[in-house]
Amino acid sequence: MSADDPRSRPAALDVDLADEVEAVLARALGERRAELAHIAPEAAGLVDVLERYLSGGKLLRPRFCFWGGVAVRVPDPEDRRRLWTLGAAIELVQAAALLHDDVIDHSPTRRGRPAVHVAAALEHRRRSLRGDSDDHGIGVAIVLGDMALAWAGQLADEAFDVDGGSAARRQFDLLRTEVMTGQYLDILHQAGGYDSRPDAEDAALAVIRWKTVPYTVLRPLLMGAALQGAGERLLADLADYAEAAGRGFQLRDDLLGVVGDERTTGKSASGDILEGKRTVLLARAEAAADPAQRAILDAAIGRADASEVEVAAVRGILRDTGAVRAVAGMVEADGRRALEVLARSQDISPAARDGLAALARSATTLEGIAVE
Structure with missing residues (x-):
């Protein structure tokens, strides 16, 4: 595909983004499924749960990553491969955050389906397993969130093999740290313990700054730009x-x-x-x-x-x-x-x-x- 081909223009490439990011995720999760299958067939089933959890997303964060790259220059095929890969890695970070968030907020559903901790608790009851069903469901969701976060790092590493890779990696590291720190501040604010921000509105804005802004827009955008060598x-x-x-x-x-x-x-x-x-x-x-x-x-x-x-x-x-x-x-x-x-x-x-x-x-x- 030549640079003059309309299909290589950014708007056209953005239309393809969902298919490309989903293909990267399918390949990466297929590899993880094979790894877990060597441990136990039950463990491999966790990948199926994560795939269902990821389906139906709007891919907003991968889009910010893509357009951050375009802000530097129109990406060539190798650039696009790296940007799609980073976009898929960001989706895994988001999955980790949401899996944990659903537990913290006691959310019964996610994207119109039972939340993972709820579905796992229902399965525990259906099979008449030992112990408390709700505790079991929470444990499954926490473990799967941890796995998604670990796998996000593995996948992102595939994109850092260029001159801008170290700068992009720094943005990815900050994304993971900031979203989890923002989550902690959110929990603390809910409990009335965010003492360094005694004003309620100021505290709520600080939570937005550290929980939502970094992993939704800021770091994905800067990650894509850094990967392309932005000044x-x-x-x-x-x-x-x-x-x-x-x-x-x-x-x-x-x-x-x-x-x-x-x-x-x-x-x-x-x-x-x-x-x-x-x-x-x-x-x-x-x-x-x-x-x-x-x-x-x-x-x-x-x-x-x-x-x-x-x-x-x-x-x-x-x-x-x-x-x-x-x-x-x-x-x-x-x-x-x-x-x-x-x-x-x-x-x-x-x-x-x-x-x-x-x-x-x-x-x-x-x-x-x-x-x-």
Whole structure:
């Protein structure tokens, strides 16, 4: 395929990304399955569980990795192979984080299917195995998450055999460290123990900065760019873009978790209330609530058995205090800021601007969110 062939242009290659990343994952997981089969057939079955868990994802992070590479130059076939490989490795990191997150948050489902710890507990009951079924399910999910994280490192190593490999490896190492540290800060904030950030909104923003931004946008983007030999000025521009797009992405997700249209988003609009998720949205509402509203919030937030009436009352307070509108404004501002970075940068390649702009708009759209 020549450089002038339309099929070699970035937009066309992005269309192929899902198939390419899935092919890399299938090959890598096939190798892991063979390794585990030498240990025990039951162990090999864990790979099947992970493959099902990975299916249905939007591949947002591999796309940021790809467009980070394009920001330097249009990738040739070998560049593309490395970028697809890194994208697949990032998907495995995400799987590890989500497997553990589902356990921590007691989430019953993931992508419309039973979460792994739930499915493993159901299988334990079906087979009448010894011990507590729920404990068994949690153990399976933790082990599988650990495996996914280890396998992510093995797969990423295949892409670091170029001049920019050491810089890209550093970004990959930071991704893994930051997402797990951000997860810890999230747990600590939920428990009211994030003492170095006593302000609730500031703490919630810090969790976003270290849990969501690095592994969703920042590190995938910089990883792809570093692999292609990006200079410091380009990396700085991409980091500015990532901070805005990544924060807007999470703030939007927080809105979806409370006032999103479940029919179009597929995300529960009650889960965050029942879980008591300590978001910027909740911090804004609590700060603006009058005593009566605060009493309603205190009585319902974080109560798994809260009624639909109580959940609706909380949702009404989030709107009436202006919290929903304020956070929606933050999402829109972050989207504009990401696009402004693309417009002013003298180093991001013209080929990458449209792709990164489309990703920023997708990450910060308010479609499916009932702001008023």
